[in-house]
Amino acid sequence: MARPERTTEATKAESGAAESRRRILDVAARLFREQGYAGVSLRAIAAEAGMQAGSLYYHFDSKEDLVVEILDEGIRTVHQGVAEAVGRLPTGAGGEALLRTAILAHLRSLLRLSDYSSANVRIFGQIPEAVRQRSLPVRQAYDRYWDELLAEARGRGLLRADADLRTTRLLLIGALNASLEWFEPARGGVERLAGHYADLIWRGLAPAAGPATGRE
Amino acid sequence: MARPERTTEATKAESGAAESRRRILDVAARLFREQGYAGVSLRAIAAEAGMQAGSLYYHFDSKEDLVVEILDEGIRTVHQGVAEAVGRLPTGAGGEALLRTAILAHLRSLLRLSDYSSANVRIFGQIPEAVRQRSLPVRQAYDRYWDELLAEARGRGLLRADADLRTTRLLLIGALNASLEWFEPARGGVERLAGHYADLIWRGLAPAAGPATGRE
DNA sequence: GTCTATATGATGATAGAC
């Protein structure tokens, strides 16, 4: 009746299928982010995960299966992070607060929290078409979340009435994700970057010509 | 003294070193854009260029040398396209016209005119670090062009005085380049997309709260 | 200039021992 809950000698091989699987995914996400999809061999993943290349096939049927899981988890992490942050806003929050919050949460996942999210952005354009197709649903769900967020905000008068929402979403997500290629924490943290982006997208580049601005 | 200006029988092999070289570059740029850097073998490039893989080495010393040329030409094309369009503006042009013109010219090169430009955007994140380094100067020159364009405009009062120009440039270029991944001409041409982007970046998302807007 | 042939190495995946 006594089932061996788990081996108590914790030192060397903490193993178990689930732990190994998670370790492989973690390692692969990091390597994909750093070196791209084609640039990372299964041998390299196995080495960093402390096993031989052949052993990976106990956990995953192919490199494509492995990468699909990483892609999906990456999107889900951002989606969840943004949705939770937005959900914590007070009911009366304005359009600017909404935008700032969503931008910051997206950038936090991408630039600081999740190798899965950054791997997704980094390699989505590099994977075989078949893999891209398989990972589309999760991606589209996140797109839809933004579209609904923006549509509801505009409906409540919190955004310009004439803003093209699809374009807004594409510009915003595109710009946020592109920051992965050049962001350096040393130049100012994620919060600072998110603030600059929100300023720009909220106010635009047109000189403030309002009545209180002073001289023209 | 009579030099054979070029072979007059134009039918089959129009050859000549320069023509072959250009043909290889054209084919490679298109394939890199379509399938990524690692996804395109020299065999595939050679096949589409109508020769054998080994023959490429008469024209280029390595795959890396080949791709560096493509990357640089891609940036130079966009840079030149934007600079010329901006240069054609009347002297008194305002900030909005400046922005619209630059955005449109960048998108035109990227989405319609040049496989080199789109290949650059597509594969810059996939190439070996050494190659990236070699192609940095041309890229930085284009960044500098934008920085100076924006700085001068802001200096003349054509843009918000408090806009962070580096952030502006990074957001803008990032968003424009990202459109390569989803742009479909069928949904409306480059001009339409450029117009939407310019609207958004010029006016921002804040509801127009000016005195002439009507009801709040 | 382009060909053929080949050197050399890495890759994703499989089979069977333990």
Added chain:
DNA sequence: GTCTATCATCATATAGAC
């Protein structure tokens, strides 16, 4: 669950004939 060994394929690059 992980190992070792190996297969078949593909890659970049080179050498020498034509």
